[in-house]
Amino acid sequence: MEQRQLGRTGLRVSRLALGTMTWGRDTGEHEAAEQLKSFVDAGGTLVDTADVYSDGEAEYLLSRMLDQLVPRERLVIATKAGSTPQGPRRFDNSRGNLLPALDASLRRLGTDYVDLWQVHAFDPLTPFEETLQALDLAVTSGRARYVGLSNHSGWQLAHAATWQLAAPGRIPLSSTQLEYSLLQRGLEREVLPAALALGVGLLAHSPLGRGVLTGKYRYGVPVGSRADSEHMAPFVEPYLDDRGRRIVDAVATAADGLGSSPLQVALAWVRDQPGVASAITGARTAAQLTAVLSAERLTLPVEIRRALDDVSQPVHRYPDQDWSEL
Incomplete structure (x- = not known):
């Protein structure tokens, strides 16, 4: 599998990444082990997780496979912190929350460091400078090799990346992670231009439009699919509209002409978009x-x-269209 530079850094990641959001909930240990083995055998290196995935169980499952199944040094492990679904705040990006969360992730993962540590989403109640200082401390203490953001808007990314470049000793942002697919291209408005200008690599999650771009929902909702699941149906339903159907039909037509599958077409489109370092796919089964x-x-x-x-x-x-057209 092709390896790409992550933004303007020396870190190389596989252009397809293994997501673990379902590990420990819909995907058990045996299936997770099969996934990781197949992924590494195909040349994959980047494994993306988070401290809240299955309440930490995803990180713990990954730790059980390190060294026993895959040597730690063969993987680029990325995790996230800041999401506090059980607390009084939805996100808490204070130093007092982020740094202990990183320590807890390291304990669950059974490793001394993560390759990439990401702030899960924007917290309007914490000064951005405090959050970014926590990222600096994570790297200077050796607990993280690289740092990035996840689910931040264009102005938030530009603010953070520029702040980190403004003074010696601050750690530049390596990545930003957002949803990106043929069904969701909103990041092209401001996030992607900011990332390209500031040397930040894009990690694209949900590149298959939450499973809709595989074509599985063209003629109804299959039993056992995400849209048939009580806790995942609201995640899928926004893309089961008329616009979504037109796009899925176009993907299916392209796949027929190429002798491939809609999944392959949709994933290849995202993977090779400008600025994309890796496309993260979370499979439920091997x-x-x-x-x-x-x-x-x-x-x-x-x-x-x-x-x-x-x-x-x-x-x-306005103000995003070409002014020559006005």
Whole structure:
């Protein structure tokens, strides 16, 4: 699998990443082990997790496989902190919360450091400078090698990245992680231009449109699918609308013409977008991951990319449109 630089850093990551959001909840230890083995055998290195995935169980499952199944040094482990779903605040990015959360992640993972530590989402109640100082401390203490953001807007990313570059001793941001697919191109408005300008690599999660772009929902909701699950149905439903159906039909048409699958087409489109360092896919089963990894063989022809760009084009009006058109 191709390895790419993560932003303007020396860290290299596989252009497909293994997401673990379902580990410990929908994906048990045996399935998780099968996924990790298949992923590493295919040349994958980046494994993305978070301290709140299955209340920490995802990190713990990953730790059980380190060294026994995969040597620690072969993986680029990325985790996140700041989400506090059981607390009085939805997100807490204070030093007092972030640094203990990192220590707890390291204990669950059974490792001395993580390769990439990310702030899970923006916290409006904590001064940004305090949050960023916690990232500095994580790196200078050796607990994290690189740091980044997740689920931050364009101005938030630009603020943070510029602040980190403004004085010696601060640690530059390496990455920003957001949802990106043919069904969700909102980050192209401000986040992606900011990331490209500031040398921050993009980690694209949900590149299959929460499973909708596989085409599985074209003729209904299959039994056992995410949309058939009580806790995951609200996650999928926003993309089961008329616009989503038009895009899925276009992806399916492209797949037929290329002799591939809708999954492969949708994933290849995201993976090769400018600024994308890696596309994160969270498979529930080893069989689903095998289908994801098969996309590594596909590169979309230019004319197919243009057609998919057109059918999924987001509406960007003032002040984002080209002023020459006004």
